[in-house]
Amino acid sequence: MKKDIYLDYHATTPVLPVVAEAMAPYLREHFGNANSNHKWGWKAEMAVSKASRQVADLVGCEPSQVYFTSGATESIHWAIIGWADQNPGGTIITTATEHKATYGACEWAEKLGCKIIIVPVDEFGFVQIDAIKKELGKGPALVSVIHGNNEIGTINPIGDIAKLVHSYPNSFVHVDCAQSVGKIEVDFKAMDLDYLSFSGHKLYAPKGVGGLLVKDPESLSPLFIGGGQQRGLRAGTINVPSVVGLGAACQWCNQHLDAEKARLSQLRDSMIERLLTTDQVLLNGHLQQRLPYNISLTFETTTMDKLLLKLNNIAFSSSSACASKKPEPSHVLMAIGRSPEQASRTLRFGLGHDTTTEEVEIVCSLLIELLAEADPFARP
Numbered sequence: 001m002k003k004d005i006y007l008d009y010h011a012t013t014p015v016l017p018v019v020a021e022a023m024a025p026y027l028r029e030h031f032g033n034a035n036s037n038h039k040w041g042w043k044a045e046m047a048v049s050k051a052s053r054q055v056a057d058l059v060g061c062e063p064s065q066v067y068f069t070s071g072a073t074e075s076i077h078w079a080i081i082g083w084a085d086q087n088p089g090g091t092i093i094t095t096a097t098e099h100k101a102t103y104g105a106c107e108w109a110e111k112l113g114c115k116i117i118i119v120p121v122d123e124f125g126f127v128q129i130d131a132i133k134k135e136l137g138k139g140p141a142l143v144s145v146i147h148g149n150n151e152i153g154t155i156n157p158i159g160d161i162a163k164l165v166h167s168y169p170n171s172f173v174h175v176d177c178a179q180s181v182g183k184i185e186v187d188f189k190a191m192d193l194d195y196l197s198f199s200g201h202k203l204y205a206p207k208g209v210g211g212l213l214v215k216d217p218e219s220l221s222p223l224f225i226g227g228g229q230q231r232g233l234r235a236g237t238i239n240v241p242s243v244v245g246l247g248a249a250c251q252w253c254n255q256h257l258d259a260e261k262a263r264l265s266q267l268r269d270s271m272i273e274r275l276l277t278t279d280q281v282l283l284n285g286h287l288q289q290r291l292p293y294n295i296s297l298t299f300e301t302t303t304m305d306k307l308l309l310k311l312n313n314i315a316f317s318s319s320s321a322c323a324s325k326k327p328e329p330s331h332v333l334m335a336i337g338r339s340p341e342q343a344s345r346t347l348r349f350g351l352g353h354d355t356t357t358e359e360v361e362i363v364c365s366l367l368i369e370l371l372a373e374a375d376p377f378a379r380p
């Protein structure tokens with residue numbers, strides 16, 4: 001029987017045993033509401049404070065700047081809509097390679113009176129900083145940029161972008177770090193960011209929990225209003241077990257970041273190197289400035305369906321997880337100049353903590369074997 005191989009770590013990651021162990025007591029024994037003023041509540045509140053510190057240690061911010069949410073989609077919506085609510089005539093500048101959550105939040109912000117500008121990227125997927133510059137200095141602005149791209153892995157130069165944005169008055173930066181937190185260095189303070197979004201389930205914590213980092217809480221309206229939780233900015237009873245899991249996962253990522261990054265980059269590079277030896281494969285994104293676990297390849301073969309059928313024991317994605325069931329070509333691949341046809345022949349492989357050298361070897365050999373049998377794309 002063929003071995004099942006999971007190479008879809010951009011879509012989601014398994015919960016680490018150490019994370020599940022940290023969470024378990026908060027499901028039954030310490031079930032208190034972190035807002036309650038008694039022993040059970042204090043225990044839960046202490047666990048949430050510890051998780052805030054664990055997140056802060058990983059991403060270089062103050063624990064008081066951490067707000068827990070249900071994940072990156074909520075965090076992105078809160079950053080963009082919360083800012084738009086305070087700056088109804090302002091401009092939101094974003095890029096052509098964002099996650100759909102950003103475009104959704106921008107549509108909402110447009111209804112609140114904001115102007116939305118989408119700036120292009122280059123052939124590798126790097127945002128064109130000059131295009132951002134042209135839009136600044138015309139009034140309040142929020143620049144919302146993806147850090148590590150979820151489809152092609154390109155890592156945007158966030159520090160440079162923030163420096164530019166902050167050289168203009170009343171200008172703010174939000175970064176979508178859903179794919180980068182826990183995988184590469186992310187430092188909220190050193191990068192000089194205003195808002196940062198991330199999701200727990202991309203870094204070995206459970207699904208349905210994440211965070212928004214906020215430099216100045218006065219700059220943002222709350223998205224949820226209710227019981228005054230999280231300093232009045234994000235109402236709703238805190239999901240204590242998941243927040244504890246998020247904290248434990250951040251601590252684990254902090255301790256293992258360098259080693260995991262080095263190991264996965266090496267596996268990534270060996271896979272890319274082997275597959276690029278055939279002229280039927282094109283790499284999407286930049287060779288070096290990419291997430292250590294991302295491999296995005298366009299296959300120049302007319303027999304893609306046959307190839308996909310033979311990969312049925314391997315989990316990968318044909319674009320982003322949420323879009324992979326939709327037939328439209330990926331906006332990210334289109335933005336870097338691939339044709340809709342090429343986009344339909346593109347596969348994304350994502351490596352992670354449980355990925356072994358042997359698994360990568362099996363997938364590479366299989367792909368090379370299949371490509372040798374496949375009909376190459378007719379070139380003029």
Ligand SMILES: Cc1ncc(COP(=O)(O)O)c(C=O)c1O
Binds near residue numbers: 149
């Ligand atoms: C870059 C990026 N941003 C935002 C999201 C949304 O995250 P979630 O579905 O956890 O809310 C994702 C999820 O794939 C992502 O990859």
